Amino acid sequence: MKRTHRKSHILLWLILGPVMFATIALAVLNRPAAPVNDALPGPLIEEAR
């Protein structure tokens, strides 16, 4: 890989890495208390709630 590509490669990962981890962390922390599975029949969802 050329030097310029190596630089943009590492720069991209230094930006994308924290963004990815922040997204995962926020998504997990904001999960609904009672997960809803759309595949379940209606009564079972109500029961889970």
Place this chain on the structure above:
Amino acid sequence: MSHDYKAVQWTPFKKRFDLWMLCGIVLYIVLFIVLGEVNQPPGESIHPVQALMRATGTLAFLLLTFILCIGPLARMTDRFKPFLYNRRHLGVTTFLIALIHAALVMMWYHGFSETNPFVSLFISNPRYDSLAGFPFEVLGFGALLIMFLMAATSHDFWNANLGPGVWKTLHMGVYLAYALLIAHVALGAIQFEKSPAYVVLLAAGATVVVALHIGTGLAAFRGSDKADTDGWLKVAAVADMQDARAKIVRPSDGEAIAVFRDGNKISAVSNVCRHQGGPLGEGKIVDGCITCPWHGFQYRMEDGQSPPPFTEKIATYATRIIEGVVYVNPEPNAPGTPQTPSQIGAPS
């Protein structure tokens, strides 16, 4: 290496690889659906289309994660070089699996209303200001678009016409596709799947990919090799140079240099392959030619030219051996310039 364009380049090795890959994909999908059905709590079941949707979705994520790990892993161990050689087929296959996943989603969730499914994808869930309720399908659609661009331009035709620099820059878009995919799963499946396996899988995948890329990326920048007072760079002791392999040296400016040993001869060329910028110094000498580990492009040691009928040329460098130590002059010769190899054992 190919002199003319062919739709798909299949060597016997690639055919075997593709066959194994296809078997693995079918096995994964079948096992995912069967085990998912067996492990469903009594009274609960999911439609086979939804099971296939999940199987293709998880498979596309796992395959893209693996593809992104191949490059850094191949730098750490030779065991991953065969995967590097077949990475493009793997990438196109991943796009096709993601496309099946997307097609199933579009049909199942957006195909039954009067609204155009593509319009429905963007307007059916307008909660763009919510994290837990974010329209995550749009993120997956974005990742799929990028993967389509990668797959459509994966052929050497595009590499040759766009130029290796533009092609490489374009294909770095796959990193953005992976970030979108992570967000797609985090704001989608993670929000309504009870199993912690999805969270673990997502976090582990992202951690491995990011750690490998940042780790190997930083290692490549770990200092430049210092030149001696007369400007030559020390490479290694002759005894430490493995036959048919190279040592890579990095001048303070300019591209890295691959210094190869072939029997009693030492030669140096640019470390950057003309095809896609592959690291030639991580390849080896095959049939007397330096062979790129990425796609097998070859160059003669003595002049940096690809053997006829190929026309690619890379820069050569002068080498010398003093008291059993190999040195290279960091000033490159013009690509394709003949350069006499240093002889091991010859008087210095």
